[in-house]
Amino acid sequence: MAQLTTTLVTFPAGATSGSATVLAVRPLPEGAGVIVDTTPFHPLDHSWPDQPGDTGVLIAADGAEHAVADCVTGGVGPDGAFAVGTDIPVRRGDETWQWLAVHVLDGADAPAPGATVELRVDEARRAALSASHTGCHLMALALNEALADRWRKEVRTDGLGQPDFDSVAMDTSRIGLDASTDRYRLGKSLRKKGFDPEGLREALPELTEKINSRLAQWLAQDAAIRIDTPGPELTARRQWVCELPEGTVEIACGGTHLHRLGELASLTAELTLSEDGSEFVVVTTPKRG
Incomplete structure (x- = not known):
């Protein structure tokens, strides 16, 4: 088996295809896990599983x-043990581990280590996920602005200088093909940090109108988007950068995104509150032009 190395990735720049050398093939319950030196595939992050892994095809030298079916994060620990997904006992980036994008093939048949292969991502699926992920970040900024007057204490701020409710209250974030779903906790700890949820249920229509109005304004500006990264390593700390009229915003993000806001025809958020008021949910739906 070839020496495993940290996978180099090209998806941050928007790549959806490329050639690679197979380094190893690992048996998985779902089939064969193929590890290559460089890939355009975005793998599901086991530490923060917001955006699903890419799907697509792997083409062998003979044309097969x-x-x-999936792309997941894998790793090799200091003891040489291989693990994928939630079986990895440390967070991504732990320097004692080697970090790998694992391409999950249907069935056990796979090109042998040393083979050159062509990798092609399902572009339509990638585009849908990228639209939802970009929409998720924009919603977070608009949500922070809409809730700014509910803070009674100083709290860390987002890239536009607003109290960062999204970051402070976040429970889970999931990026889907049609929408993103963000769940926030409104418990005692958030109140202690200074957030006032009083009357939030009654304010939902007004908040929704404010957020969607802001989102429409931003889309009309057709701001540029890019992913800044210090290097091609899977573990590199990447930043989503959007040049909004109010200023250039950076958000730490390991996913994929659109290149311009004008690629979206519309972006709308739907806000709901659980019956007991402990969970605040925002579903953000993009429509591409």
Whole structure:
């Protein structure tokens, strides 16, 4: 088996295809896990599983096509043990581990280590996920602005200088093909930090109108988006950068995104509050032009 190295990735710049050398093939319950030196595939992050892994095809030198049903994060620990997904006992980036994008093939058949292969991501699926992920970040900024007057204490701020409710209250974030879903906790700890949820249920229509109005204003500006990264390593700390009229915003993010806001025809958020008032949910739906 070839020496495992940290996978180099090209998806931050928007790549959806590329050639690679197979380094190893690992048996998985779902089929074969193929590890290559460089990939355009975005893998599901086991530490923060917000955006699903890419799917697509792996094409061998003889032209045989293998369906890539998923792409997940894998790692090799200091003891040489291989693990994927939630079986990895440390957070991504732990320097004692090697970090890998693992391409999950249907079935056990796979090109042998040393083979050159072509990797092609499902572009339509990637575009849908990128739209939802970009929409998720924009919603967070608009939500922070809409809730700014509910803070009674100083709290860390977002890239536009607003109290960062999204970061402070976040429970889970999931990026889907049609929408993103963000869940926030409104418990005692958030109140202690200074957030006032009083009357939030009654304010939902007004908050929704404010957020969607702001989102529409931003889309009309067709701001540029990019992913800044210090290097091609899977573990590199990447930043989503959007040049909004109010200023250039950076948000730490390991996912994929659109290149301009004008790629979206509309972006709308739907806000709900659980019956007991402990969970605040925002579903953000993008429509591409």
